[in-house]
Amino acid sequence: MTDIGILGTGAYVPDRVVSNDEVSAAAGVDDTWIIRKTDIRQRRWAAPDQATSDLATAAGRAALASAGITADQLSAIVVATSTPDRPQPPTAAYVQHNLGAAGAAAFDINAVCSGEVFALSAVESVLARRGGYALVIGADLYSRILNPLDRRTVVLFGDGAGAMVLGADGRGARIRHLQLHTYGELADLIQVPAGGSRLPCDPAALEAGLHYFTMDGRAVRRFVEDRVPQLTKQFLHEAGVVPDDISHFIPHQANGVMLGTVFADLALPHATMHLTLTRYGNTGAASVPITLDEAARTGAFHQGDLILLAGFGGGMAAGFALVEW
Numbered sequence: 001m002t003d004i005g006i007l008g009t010g011a012y013v014p015d016r017v018v019s020n021d022e023v024s025a026a027a028g029v030d031d032t033w034i035i036r037k038t039d040i041r042q043r044r045w046a047a048p049d050q051a052t053s054d055l056a057t058a059a060g061r062a063a064l065a066s067a068g069i070t071a072d073q074l075s076a077i078v079v080a081t082s083t084p085d086r087p088q089p090p091t092a093a094y095v096q097h098n099l100g101a102a103g104a105a106a107f108d109i110n111a112v113c114s115g116e117v118f119a120l121s122a123v124e125s126v127l128a129r130r131g132g133y134a135l136v137i138g139a140d141l142y143s144r145i146l147n148p149l150d151r152r153t154v155v156l157f158g159d160g161a162g163a164m165v166l167g168a169d170g171r172g173a174r175i176r177h178l179q180l181h182t183y184g185e186l187a188d189l190i191q192v193p194a195g196g197s198r199l200p201c202d203p204a205a206l207e208a209g210l211h212y213f214t215m216d217g218r219a220v221r222r223f224v225e226d227r228v229p230q231l232t233k234q235f236l237h238e239a240g241v242v243p244d245d246i247s248h249f250i251p252h253q254a255n256g257v258m259l260g261t262v263f264a265d266l267a268l269p270h271a272t273m274h275l276t277l278t279r280y281g282n283t284g285a286a287s288v289p290i291t292l293d294e295a296a297r298t299g300a301f302h303q304g305d306l307i308l309l310a311g312f313g314g315g316m317a318a319g320f321a322l323v324e325w
Helices: 020-027 031-038 052-067 091-099 112-130 184-189 203-207 217-239 256-266 284-297
Strands: 005-012 016-019 042-045 074-080 105-109 133-141 159-167 173-182 248-251 306-313 317-324
Touching: 005 052, 005 284, 016 020, 020 031, 031 256, 042 159, 052 074, 052 091, 052 133, 052 159, 052 284, 074 091, 074 112, 091 105, 091 133, 105 112, 112 133, 112 159, 112 173, 112 284, 112 306, 112 317, 133 284, 159 284, 173 217, 184 217, 217 256, 217 306, 217 317, 248 256, 248 284, 284 306
Parallel strands: 074 105, 074 133, 248 306
Antiparallel strands: 005 159, 005 173, 016 042, 133 159, 173 317, 306 317
């Protein structure tokens, strides 16, 4: 068991509710098709004047209030995102300034939809060296990079942010074990082709639509259904627990139909799987902390419950955390 505890959680989703009917027409599908394929009914999209740092700041404030600490007590702010405000500087720098956390080291992590769990692992090292408290935020604003004609992606994604305050002061839910995986040979399954040093986002790239998010949906689903159950069982074994011990499963909110298959394969007989995707869609790195925050605030967790967090997605990557409430 690590010495790091989750002292508070928070979340933020934009006000604008986007129905299946709104995204389906241009993509050539309908509400029935989206529900049958994904179990998503609606999602939230940011206002034109909102950026990822705005969503992250709101979630961070909620988490600080939940933890009962102030921003000037933070040693670190880590933002997990694959949709930063700008390629540079890090989105976390804007969040640090917005919160008034001048003493906090601030940096981003991009592990796409596994980002929040990867960030938890990074924060362990930061707190071991600097002490104090850390704010870990998963935040993504995918609506800006979706091709409205691509039914494989535009129906799935929403915008949002979720946050956790971590500390080593003996309080809170204990992070008992963490495990991270990356399969770089599959990196091109999920990508935004243009906008980096490999392919700048020049007029030709824009004309070709290479600035949009792309995903090989079938290959991604095979990766998740084939590898996530296997990796989860390996993780639980290394953590010294058995499937019967798990009370709650909080996965990345990728696709409700796919998650149903994965949850059945995991065979966690006493666990509740928590889902927020029906209302918020796939919010990238935000999906795990948003779902954790909602479950915590509705009183779903009890002292001693073991909670399994599972992030998976672009990279391809997967990250797991075992939390004792």
